[in-house]
Amino acid sequence: MNVKLMSEMMATGENPEVLFWVGCAGSFDQRVQRITKAFAEILNKVGVSFAILGPEEVCTGDPARRAGNEMVFQMMANMNIQVLNGYGIKKIVTTCPHCFNTLKNEYPELGGNYEVVHHATYLQELIDAGRIRIEEGGSMKGKKITFHDSCYLGRANNIYEAPRQVLQALDADLVEMKSCRTNGLCCGAGGAQVFKEDEPGQTRINIARTEEAIATGASVVAAACPFCMIMWEDGVKQKGVENQIELKDIAELIAERIKD
């Protein structure tokens, strides 16, 4: 896939319109890599000039900070800010709400000031500007689809409508789960939970959330966060509904239907 590293671009004297921040899950998790590729494919099709940092990108430090390890967070942040400032990066787009929140809200006071956009907003803007055009008809028409709010996109950053507007462009029948938007139920991954076993309880959070999706009768659950995706994949398997519910990131849904 034709995606350039920032270092390669600089070598040829190019300056990308935007830096695509891939994030750890987007880089290494096999399921989430498909989201990364879908988003890169969209950018390529639309003709957005972009680059990634590749090996120069390190974790934003979000899970370390939320687990309580400020030392590791500060180390990660320092390395990233040095690289980003070194390249004179102005604008960043990311497919991960956790990276988005950290880059946008926590890096400025450490000396990292950039315009940071989550891909939900970015896709919505590309659609509104007519740069992304969706094929008529297609497999989504009339399908019931429900959107899962990521906590770090929604409550933490007040972005509720952009991903929904992206889904509206697909002509799908958007239904809401029992808890949505400001009341959205977490997938269970945040606060570094995804990296450890649950504390003892009656059920797992992603199971409870999957049950809410089943109750809507939706055949597609759309997400906009790689960690939500990881939790959902597990949730639908545990509930045995992987043939009934398809899990897609909004970028994957758009990539499937984008006009060349």
Add this chain to the structure above:
Amino acid sequence: MHIIQQVIFVLVAAAAIYFFTKQVIRIRKNILLGRDEDLSDNKEQRWKNMFIFALGQKKMFTNPLVAFLHLIVYIGFIIINIEMLEIVLDGITGQHRLFVPFLGDCYTWLINSFEILAFLVLAACVVFLFRRHVVKVNRFTKPELEGAPTRDAAIILFTEIVLMSLFLFMNAADRLLQDAGVAHYTSTAPFLISSHIASWLNGTSPNALMLMERAAWWLHIIGIFAFLNYLPFSKHLHIVMAFPNSFYASLRPVGQMENMPIVQKEVVLMLQPERANEFPETDPNAPIKFGAKDVQDLSWKNLMDAYSCSECGRCTAACPANQTGKKLSPRKVMMDTRDRLEEVGLLLEKNAEVPVEGNLLDRIRVEELRACTTCNACVQACPLNISPLDIILQLRRSLVMEDSNVPNEWAMMFGNLENNQGPWKFSNEDRANWRNA
């Protein structure tokens, strides 16, 4: 006779105000045990927030019916206190219904609206008791409410019902005394609610009525003074604390964690020693705390949050960990913080020289802290803009950075971050390999 009543009244009022002020000073002192945090910025936005969230109770309206009942009780509480002004002045001067000559028809209108409100408050409180003790709404049945907190809520509602009934009975007896032409009872128009109650009391002798009126008057006013002095020991304190708490509520994006400049400096000195001059010299002998272990390590705003909590449990009902049966309850975090603060305050009052025994982590257990997904549902749900999450995260910092109390999987994740710059065991050199996958 009157002069004795006046003297007793003034003494009771003075005592009530004295003891209440003492408690206010104590609570203020306790809150200031917290570490410093500058929240003096953006005054305009802060006044706006106070208006919207404290006075306007905006977040209550997620559930319109409950919000409406709560608003009635609140407005009732505030408005009926205007009538308190007359009652207090009557008490001091030995007059009866001092405002009648000044207000004329307006007086009838005012007392009518007070009576309607009093009746509505009474009804709302009955509904609230019903929700708590008969319907048993889920968030009122959690373990942290067992015992004293449940009693506290019942006392508040019961007291309000009694106070409102006394107010209405007082007016009813007054009505009949006026009709009987007893001296001292200033003539007024009949009032909407009390005139109905008066009809139940028909045929009672003027002496009995006078006794009733005086008893109701005294019980009502003493009840209010007692309630005033109950506030500082009760969740009902939120009626006052809602205002400063909304004013000082964080204006940061809720997803943003508080920075730790001391760690930031440490890391910059390590990775970019050339930037050393950007950081002011700090006293190397000053004690350094990472995160919070006890209430004094929390910010004063966290402690104000604790005193503001009305124990309504909307946070706990919204908490994904609690919903799935984990031990974490954001409401318990707030209650534990307040209870520990009260304890520390008391110990310091006894002897400020001796280090305080125990800490907040004795009350909020590791298992609770570990269950938090930092999803901000508790922060979103709180009508008073309290952040239990802020406290949880500071306690987590202490566990990890001071006590090295870390679950194995997290220790591995930290190790991976340090060695591979990612949370998993992949080489960072492979970060762009997805392009060929």
